Structure formats: structure tokens, C-alpha cells
Amino acid sequence: MALTSKQRAFLKKEAHSLKPIIQIGKNGLNNEIKTSVRQALDARELIKVQLLQNTDEDIHEVAEILEEEIGVDTVLKIGRILILFKPSSRKNNRKLSEAVKAI
Secondary structure: OOOOHHHHHHHHHHHOOOOOOEEEOOOOOOHHHHHHHHHHHHHHOEEEEEEOOOOOOOHHHHHHHHHHHOOOEEEEEEOOEEEEEOOOOOHHHOHHHHHHHHO
């Protein structure tokens, strides 16, 4: 699902108060982190991912890998923070994606 600029702006506003719930450190983007991202997105639809100082990963590469493998939409890359969105596969968790579709 490609996001429009209005949808992106709405999601940025929603994500402003969120804390990063996933951190990528010296072990890089491994399968455990990808699984955590999948589970978090299924539960919340919108998350922040932080790349710690001791990681060798590039934020643009991480975003590209997650977009290809998990099917997320990157809302924003700012500094070492990624804001990711993906509609939940569970119907009762789809509050945010319904609002995004309405925009």
C-alpha cells in the first residue's frame, strides 16, 4: 500500500508521541528483530525502530530490507529513527489503518 502525503502526515502526527519499541544494536538486523517487527506491527500497526550508536547498519538499507521482506511502509526516516506502518492482519487491531484509508 503506497501512502499518500496526507496519509504520511497523519501517521507522522500519530507517531510523534510513540517511544521506539525496537532497537537495532551491534548484532544488526537479524531474524529475531524481523520477527519482533512483524509482531509489533501486527499488534500496533505503527511503530518506531531505533538504530543504536553501536550498529553498523544504515537506516536506508534497514528500511529497504524491511519493506521488501515484511511489506511495511516507511513513514519517516529521521536521524536514527524509523517510523514504520503496516495494516494489522487481525481485524480487532485495525483502528489506525481504517483511519488511514479514510484519508
